[in-house]
Amino acid sequence: MTIQPDPPWKKLLSRDGKSPDGARLLLRLVRECWQFRGRLLPAVSALLALAGTRLYLTWLVKLWAEGPLVTGDTADMVRLFMLSTAVTGGMVVAVFFSLYMLSSVNQRMLQSLRNKAHYSVIRADMRKIREYRAGDLYSRVFNDIGLLSGFVGNVFQRMLGETCVAVGSIVMMFYLNWRLALTVIIVVPMAALMLAGITGIVRRWAESAQTRLGALSAVFTEQVRGISTIKGYRTEDFEHGRFARINRVYRQRFLRGDIWSAALLSIIWLITGLGLLCLIWYGTRQVMSGEITAGALLAFCLYAGQTVEPVRKLSDVHVGLQRTMAAAGRIFQVLDLYVVKTDGGLSISHPARGALQFEHVRFRYKDDESLFEDLDFRIEPQETVAIVAASGGGKSTLARLLLRFWDANAGRILLDGADLKDLSLSQLRNAICVVEQDPFIFSGLLEDNIRYGSWEASAAEIERAADLACLGPLVESLPRGLHASLEEGGQDLSGGQKQRIALARAIVRDPAVLVLDEATSAIDSDTEREIFQRIAGWLTRRTVLLMAHRLSTVSRFDRIVMIEGGTVAGDGSVSQLVRECPPFRRLFHEQFDPLKAADTD
Numbered sequence: 001m002t003i004q005p006d007p008p009w010k011k012l013l014s015r016d017g018k019s020p021d022g023a024r025l026l027l028r029l030v031r032e033c034w035q036f037r038g039r040l041l042p043a044v045s046a047l048l049a050l051a052g053t054r055l056y057l058t059w060l061v062k063l064w065a066e067g068p069l070v071t072g073d074t075a076d077m078v079r080l081f082m083l084s085t086a087v088t089g090g091m092v093v094a095v096f097f098s099l100y101m102l103s104s105v106n107q108r109m110l111q112s113l114r115n116k117a118h119y120s121v122i123r124a125d126m127r128k129i130r131e132y133r134a135g136d137l138y139s140r141v142f143n144d145i146g147l148l149s150g151f152v153g154n155v156f157q158r159m160l161g162e163t164c165v166a167v168g169s170i171v172m173m174f175y176l177n178w179r180l181a182l183t184v185i186i187v188v189p190m191a192a193l194m195l196a197g198i199t200g201i202v203r204r205w206a207e208s209a210q211t212r213l214g215a216l217s218a219v220f221t222e223q224v225r226g227i228s229t230i231k232g233y234r235t236e237d238f239e240h241g242r243f244a245r246i247n248r249v250y251r252q253r254f255l256r257g258d259i260w261s262a263a264l265l266s267i268i269w270l271i272t273g274l275g276l277l278c279l280i281w282y283g284t285r286q287v288m289s290g291e292i293t294a295g296a297l298l299a300f301c302l303y304a305g306q307t308v309e310p311v312r313k314l315s316d317v318h319v320g321l322q323r324t325m326a327a328a329g330r331i332f333q334v335l336d337l338y339v340v341k342t343d344g345g346l347s348i349s350h351p352a353r354g355a356l357q358f359e360h361v362r363f364r365y366k367d368d369e370s371l372f373e374d375l376d377f378r379i380e381p382q383e384t385v386a387i388v389a390a391s392g393g394g395k396s397t398l399a400r401l402l403l404r405f406w407d408a409n410a411g412r413i414l415l416d417g418a419d420l421k422d423l424s425l426s427q428l429r430n431a432i433c434v435v436e437q438d439p440f441i442f443s444g445l446l447e448d449n450i451r452y453g454s455w456e457a458s459a460a461e462i463e464r465a466a467d468l469a470c471l472g473p474l475v476e477s478l479p480r481g482l483h484a485s486l487e488e489g490g491q492d493l494s495g496g497q498k499q500r501i502a503l504a505r506a507i508v509r510d511p512a513v514l515v516l517d518e519a520t521s522a523i524d525s526d527t528e529r530e531i532f533q534r535i536a537g538w539l540t541r542r543t544v545l546l547m548a549h550r551l552s553t554v555s556r557f558d559r560i561v562m563i564e565g566g567t568v569a570g571d572g573s574v575s576q577l578v579r580e581c582p583p584f585r586r587l588f589h590e591q592f593d594p595l596k597a598a599d600t601d
Contacts, residue, residue: 025328026155026321032112033152036105043101044156050094051164053087055172058302060084065295098157106152110145117141117334124337126405132334135218140334143213147327154321169306176300177292180282205257207326212250214330219243257323346422352431352512353381353416354543356402361411362566363394363401371397373566375411384544386554389563390587395547398563399434399515402545415513433511437518439502441490446475447482450504457508468534469504470527471497495522503531507538514539516546525552532556551588562587 033040060080068077121129121137129137173181223230223239230239280301292300361375371394379385389395400406401413404420413420420428441449450465451457462482466475474497478484490498499522506514520528532539548554555574562570562577562584570581577584 025325025332028332029109029148029151029324029328030155032109033105033156035112036108039101039105039108040156043098043105044160046094046098046101047157047161048164050091050098051161051168053091053094054165054306055168055303057084057087057091058169058299058306059172060087061302062295062299065298066293098161102152102157106149109152110148113145113148113331113335114141117145117331120335120337126400128337133215133218133222135216135221136214137334138221139210139214139217140330143217144210144327144330147210148324148331151321151324154324166307169303172303173300173307176296176303180292180300201257201260204326205253205260206323207329209250209253209257210323210326210330212246212253216243216246216250219246346418346424348418348423348427348431349416354431354512355379355381355414355416356513356543356545357412357414357417359412359414361401361408361413363397363406363408370566372408375563375567377561377568377571379543379545381416382541382543383559384539384546384557386546386548386557386560387563388548388554388560388584388587391549393563394566395563396437396517398545399436399517399547402432402513402515403429403434430509431511432513432515433506433509434515434517435499435502435506435519437499437521438495439498439505439519441486441493441498441501443486443488445482446478446484446486446501449486449501450482450508452505454505454508454510461508462504465504465507468507468531468538469500470531470534471500471504474500496524496527499523500531503535507535511542513543513545516544516548518547518549520553521549525550528553560584 060083064077064080067073068080118141121141170181219242223243230236284297356379358375358377361372362370363372363375364370387395387398397406401408402420404425407421415423415428415431442452447459447462450462466472466482474493475481486492490501493501499519503516503519520531523531546554546557551574554560558573560570560572560574560577561568562581564583569583570577572580
């Protein structure tokens with residue numbers, strides 16, 4: 001299997017080896033926003049304009065205090081009033097435009113991340129995707145991405161906008177009185193040190209809380225899927241206790257982060273409050289000594305407030321940003337799942353002949369768990385072969401290897417003489433179709449479930465496939481027939497009905513190679529016999545691999561391959577295997593006597 005290499009950011013891990021560097025995560029989120037720069041740049045321009053108007057309004061307060069309030073000049077008062085009105089109008093326009101444009105960028109970024117996460121999950125290597133529980137993936141795609149909803153506003157509106165106001169205010173304070181400015185500016189590095197010391201702790205607890213929330217979602221998803229088993233075994237209290245325990249741990253870890261957040265904000269308020277008190281005391285002495293005017297002190301205090309208040313807001317934003325970074329790390333783990341390359345280079349001849357060859361195939365799920373050691377056999381085009389093995393002997397794995405959900409560790413699997421690894425993956429999966437023992441039925445119309453993956457199929461083809469799969473009784477029992485709606489997962493269907501729908505789906509797809517992986521295990525013997533009689537002509541035009549546990553099923557076919565110990569233990573007809581293959585006799589010994597009795601009758 002060809003997979004994409006690790007992205008560079010994965011190498012930048014913290015000491016625990018789990019969380020990417022916060023600065024790198026922030027940069028990556030900014031890059032996600034940058035793809036909408038047509039809206040982002042006007043929003044940033046509006047924020048800069050907003051900062052400028054706020055600073056200029058404060059300067060107008062100084063002019064007002066030193067001008068009309070002292071001189072009583074009516075003309076000067078009107079001029080300043082009109083100027084202030086115009087600046088206020090500009091500030092209102094900048095506020096509205098920046099808020100709307102940033103919200104637009106934020107929602108587009110969330111939509112993009114959800115789409116990318118979904119695409120990554122759908123396209124991910126099967127081995128990687130199975131490392132995650134379904135509920136945890138759900139939590140990452142929805143809960144964690146939802147936590148990013150305030151990212152654009154926090155980073156650009158508050159961090160960028162408030163930083164511009166703070167920097168501009170500091171410049172104006174030094175312009176007005178550098179001695180007073182020094183008393184205020186000392187607050188900034190003190191606040192920065194507190195941010196650096198505590199926010200890392202907040203982020204770690206936030207990440208831990210999000211992990212538990214993912215586990216909580218996984219447990220709930222599992223319980224919903226297994227609700228019939230839970231009720232049947234009367235384990236409602238046990239399952240509720242399991243959910244409640246994880247929920248309690250999530251609450252505890254979330255509150256641990258909140259404790260540190262509250263401590264940080266309290267300290268920031270203490271530092272900035274003391275800084276402002278010192279400013280007022282020292283500034284009042286300078287006014288009393290005649291070194292500055294009362295208007296200059298008023299303006300200076302307003303500028304100081306515009307410096308201190310952003311520091312307080314930024315501390316709050318920084319705490320929230322740590323939770324965002326924790327969520328972003330979990331999201332990017334999903335976005336960076338290994339993805340199988342869809343183009344192997346070689347095209348499959350159309351139509352494919354369907355010749356299959358397993359050349360000394362070796363496969364292991366884990367290094368110490370061997371499944372196939374030297375699997376070697378050939379299937380001719382349009383040949384039907386039954387594959388039998390004990391439970392866990394590798395029948396389903398064989399189907400997954402054919403679809404390249406996994407790749408063999410050694411040896412080759414050939415389709416029409418070409419290695420599966422060299423073939424286009426999309427063409428390979430068009431040529432090979434697997435009908436599983438427990439097929440998935442999607443919510444929606446019955447005909448859409450049969451047409452699934454073969455969207456161009458006509459109504460006549462759907463009806464023919466339903467007839468071949470013996471779906472007539474089900475279609476007749478539904479009020480709208482093929483147009484009837486089915487529940488999610490086929491909850492309103494029996495196991496046999498779901499298997500027949502899956503078989504009809506495969507018939508519509510018309511593959512060169514059909515793999516029936518216990519595809520009739522939930523169907524009674526009479527119905528199974530009728531199905532095989534109906535599709536006999538259809539099966540002769542393609543290569544068929546049938547995996548089954550029932551001797552009555554496999555005995556319908558002239559050739560049976562017995563797999564044991566990861567190799568072919570027997571290859572021939574039922575009578576040959578009974579005589580020459582002990583593993584085959586052991587596997588079916590309990591079914592031999594009923595079969596003989598039927599033959600005698």
